[in-house]
Amino acid sequence: MVNFQKCNDAVYASSHVQYINRESIFKKRGGCLYTANHLPRWAEGNAKKFFQAADRHERGNGERYKEIVFSLPNELGLEENKKIVEAFVQKHLQDFYYAYAIHDKVGAMSNGERQPHVHIMFSTREIDDVEKRQERPPELFFSRANSKAPEKGGCRKSWKWISVDRQKYLLKLRKDYAVIQNEALERNGVNLRVDHRTLKAQREEALANGNYFLADLLKKMPEKYVGPVELMKADSEVVKNQKRLRAVNHQREKDLIARLMIQDGIDKDTMEEKSQDLKQRLDSIFAYEPDIEDADERAYFTEEKQKIQAMEKDMVAVYGITLWAPKAVEMASLDAMTTEEKELWQDLKSYGREKKEWEILKNRMVEPPGDDVEALEAYLKICPEIDKELDKINLKIHQAAAEIRPVFERLNLPHNKASILKRAAFYVNDNRLAKTEIRKLQRNLDSKLKSLDKHIKDYFVVHQKNREYSAEEVASILNANIVRQETVEKRLAKELYHMRKRVISYPRAIEMAKNNYVQGAFKQLRADKRELKKREDKLSPEERKSAWQEIDRREQELEAQCSTAVGRSKIEAIAAGILRKNAPIAKEYNMLSAKHRTLKDSIVQTKYQSQRVEARAPLEQGNKFRVAPSAQSSSSGGGGGSLPTPSRDADLISKALSGGAKEAQLVARSKPDEPDDWKWLSEAEKDDLRNDMATIDRY
Numbered sequence: 001m002v003n004f005q006k007c008n009d010a011v012y013a014s015s016h017v018q019y020i021n022r023e024s025i026f027k028k029r030g031g032c033l034y035t036a037n038h039l040p041r042w043a044e045g046n047a048k049k050f051f052q053a054a055d056r057h058e059r060g061n062g063e064r065y066k067e068i069v070f071s072l073p074n075e076l077g078l079e080e081n082k083k084i085v086e087a088f089v090q091k092h093l094q095d096f097y098y099a100y101a102i103h104d105k106v107g108a109m110s111n112g113e114r115q116p117h118v119h120i121m122f123s124t125r126e127i128d129d130v131e132k133r134q135e136r137p138p139e140l141f142f143s144r145a146n147s148k149a150p151e152k153g154g155c156r157k158s159w160k161w162i163s164v165d166r167q168k169y170l171l172k173l174r175k176d177y178a179v180i181q182n183e184a185l186e187r188n189g190v191n192l193r194v195d196h197r198t199l200k201a202q203r204e205e206a207l208a209n210g211n212y213f214l215a216d217l218l219k220k221m222p223e224k225y226v227g228p229v230e231l232m233k234a235d236s237e238v239v240k241n242q243k244r245l246r247a248v249n250h251q252r253e254k255d256l257i258a259r260l261m262i263q264d265g266i267d268k269d270t271m272e273e274k275s276q277d278l279k280q281r282l283d284s285i286f287a288y289e290p291d292i293e294d295a296d297e298r299a300y301f302t303e304e305k306q307k308i309q310a311m312e313k314d315m316v317a318v319y320g321i322t323l324w325a326p327k328a329v330e331m332a333s334l335d336a337m338t339t340e341e342k343e344l345w346q347d348l349k350s351y352g353r354e355k356k357e358w359e360i361l362k363n364r365m366v367e368p369p370g371d372d373v374e375a376l377e378a379y380l381k382i383c384p385e386i387d388k389e390l391d392k393i394n395l396k397i398h399q400a401a402a403e404i405r406p407v408f409e410r411l412n413l414p415h416n417k418a419s420i421l422k423r424a425a426f427y428v429n430d431n432r433l434a435k436t437e438i439r440k441l442q443r444n445l446d447s448k449l450k451s452l453d454k455h456i457k458d459y460f461v462v463h464q465k466n467r468e469y470s471a472e473e474v475a476s477i478l479n480a481n482i483v484r485q486e487t488v489e490k491r492l493a494k495e496l497y498h499m500r501k502r503v504i505s506y507p508r509a510i511e512m513a514k515n516n517y518v519q520g521a522f523k524q525l526r527a528d529k530r531e532l533k534k535r536e537d538k539l540s541p542e543e544r545k546s547a548w549q550e551i552d553r554r555e556q557e558l559e560a561q562c563s564t565a566v567g568r569s570k571i572e573a574i575a576a577g578i579l580r581k582n583a584p585i586a587k588e589y590n591m592l593s594a595k596h597r598t599l600k601d602s603i604v605q606t607k608y609q610s611q612r613v614e615a616r617a618p619l620e621q622g623n624k625f626r627v628a629p630s631a632q633s634s635s636s637g638g639g640g641g642s643l644p645t646p647s648r649d650a651d652l653i654s655k656a657l658s659g660g661a662k663e664a665q666l667v668a669r670s671k672p673d674e675p676d677d678w679k680w681l682s683e684a685e686k687d688d689l690r691n692d693m694a695t696i697d698r699y
Contacts, residue, residue, distance in 0.1 A: 013051035013064040013121070020067075020101040020119035021047065031105030033078055038089070039097050040135045047099035047121070050138075054123060057142035065121050066161055070177055072116040074416070075190045075336055078102065085118050087180045092173060096158070098122035114415070124162060125155035171196075189339030213429040217256055217422075220249045254418070257425040264325045264428050267435060274442050275315070281449050282308060288456050290484065291645035297459055304452050311448060315441040322438060323431040325424065332423035333411055341407045348400040355393045362386045363501040384530065391527055394520075457643055464644035468624035468670055469653060471617035477650035478610040485603045492596040496589070503589045504582040506575070513574035514562050521558055525551065609654035616657050624670035625653045 017023075022032035035047075043050035054064040070088075072081040085100060104116040125141065130150045135141075146153025160169045178196035185193065286305060292298045323331075334342055365383060368375035410416060469477075504512070515522040529551055536544050561567055579586075627649045655663040 012055045014048050014055050017047045017051045017121055031103045032101050033104050034102040037099035053138035057139050066124055068120040084180055084184050093122055095127045096122045124157045126158040128155055131155055260425050261325045268324050278445055285453050291647050308448055311445045318437050322434040328424040328427035332420045344404040351397045358390050460643045460645050468626045471613055471620040474650045474653050475610050475613045477646050478606055482606050489599050499589050502585050509575040509578045513571045516574050517571050518558050609658055612658040613654045627652050628666050
């Protein structure tokens with residue numbers, strides 16, 4: 001941040017000021033953006049003249065100048081960085097003569113990174129009241145101070161720079177500079193901040209706060225300042241060693257950040273899979289509710305259901321404030337932007353959202369049948385208007401993208417990308433407590449579901465034992481299930497309808513990729529076709545023919561451009577990226593679609609079973625049916641799953657009555673007088689009957 005460099009016998013003050021101002025032989029080094037000074041009138045605003053006087057008149061072993069070098073924020077421009085420097089010198093060097101130069105170039109030690117910084121050279125002689133009233137000539141100014149007659153001696157060298165406690169003042173400089181720079185960053189809407197403390201002090205604080213990731217990042221070998229004299233050497237071992245140390249530190253930091261971000265992605269996938277599993281189990285358990293007939297048991301179930309729903313709501317709320325890596329990178333990128341740049345980015349995002357809303361509206365437009373003239377007329381009028389709005393939005397997006405492109409080009413520079421990724425890692429790490437809370441909520445919900453699931457199973461096992469149903473009761477249960485299933489099916493169908501528009505097929509991905517490859521030319525061509533169709537009636541036959549020929553020519557040119565080997569390769573790559581990005585939505589759609597198909601098949605099957613039972617009911621007057629305990633392990637449809645619920649029993653009984661041989665083995669008919677239909681007896685009952693008959697025969 002802030003570094004001192006003292007003069008030595010090998011480097012004269014006048015030579016060094018030429019170095020920082022890039023004058024004389026140092027001009028070719030370049031990178032000097034701005035110079036300024038605060039000098040006595042006899043120096044005539046010339047820093048070289050002032051420091052030449054210091055070389056000439058200071059004692060042979062005296063200190064001719066000190067230099068402070070500190071970095072300036074990459075995120076701010078020259079004007080803002082000048083304000084930072086001016087604030088600093090006004091606070092600490094107002095009573096000293098100084099000169100400074102702001103540099104901005106790729107540093108010799110920076111591996112291609114821009115490093116804006118400032119060199120401040122100053123005399124340690126503090127301007128006293130005599131100097132303020134009447135400036136001393138150079139030979140007197142740089143002479144020994146005279147405490148008895150100040151006007152006969154030079155200005156005294158300040159204790160700040162020469163006392164044994166000067167290191168304490170250096171720490172104050174560092175702290176003040178951090179405050180000034182952070183104020184400038186805040187003033188410009190940049191959310192980055194600097195810390196003046198040593199790595200050791202920062203690491204100790206991180207450990208005390210339990211921030212082990214930050215502590216690990218700060219556990220690195222501190223780098224030492226390398227001055228210009230050493231940098232100018234052709235083959236400096238000091239520079240080589242410093243570069244090696246910096247490379248080791250950078251690689252270690254990069255590895256730690258990559259490990260954190262990768263683990264964050266793994267955690268996100270794991271938590272989402274767990275949430276999906278909990279949701280499926282929750283839905284499965286809640287599906288038992290209609291089969292609970294006991295009032296006390298239903299009240300208990302309702303109370304537990306409300307607790308589970310509250311836990312689910314809490315989990316969703318915490319998940320909503322949880323920050324994952326992709327969002328963290330976006331936030332870190334915004335932090336590196338100025339207020340104006342952020343506004344450009346928000347405008348671009350706003351246009352994107354507006355475009356999506358218009359596209360959703362367009363996708364929901366369904367062409368009415370031809371016999372509905374009024375609706376068809378409205379449809380044909382609205383669709384072109386939607387296209388016009390989309391064209392306007394696309395133009396805004398194009399303009400906004402052009403404005404913000406330089407910003408992203410700056411942010412995509414290697415050193416800026418590394419800085420953004422590092423800050424994103426801090427965001428992810430700072431959000432670790434939210435993820436811990438999600439894990440805790442998931443464990444609690446998992447435990448609650450297991451408890452309720454066991455309770456419900458125990459309830460049905462006890463209450464359904466040896467329960468009997470008439471054919472009419474079976475049909476009634478099946479019809480109630482059909483109503484519930486049809487309600488769910490309608491909801492799923494509606495979800496699928498809207499989700500289908502978001503799923504990108506391979507042909508559509510190719511079309512999108514082709515348009516991307518030719519920078520939107522296909523989209524513009526389609527817009528021109530629509531516009532031509534609207535006005536072709538107003539054109540003469542020759543004009544119409546010429547216009548369509550031009551459209552065809554443009555289309556052929558675009559197709560030819562896309563058909564080249566390079567074009568096909570790039571289009572396939574772009575399409576693959578589109579499909580990869582769309583994969584989560586496609587997966588969700590396929591899962592929902594499979595669930596919907598299964599439910600529709602179940603509704604058809606349940607209706608068939610209900611019809612068969614209703615048809616057989618008159619023949620089963622007075623008869624009762626029950627399911628054997630051995631059916632516990634069987635699987636069946638309906639809301640009750642394999643538990644002995646009324647839905648499960650009705651499903652098995654109806655299948656048995658419909659001719660299901662497997663189900664017939666699990667269902668028994670009660671016998672008011674005698675078993676008139678052997679096939680409806682369970683195997684256990686048949687065995688009992690055989691034993692009874694054998695006993696009778698023995699007598």
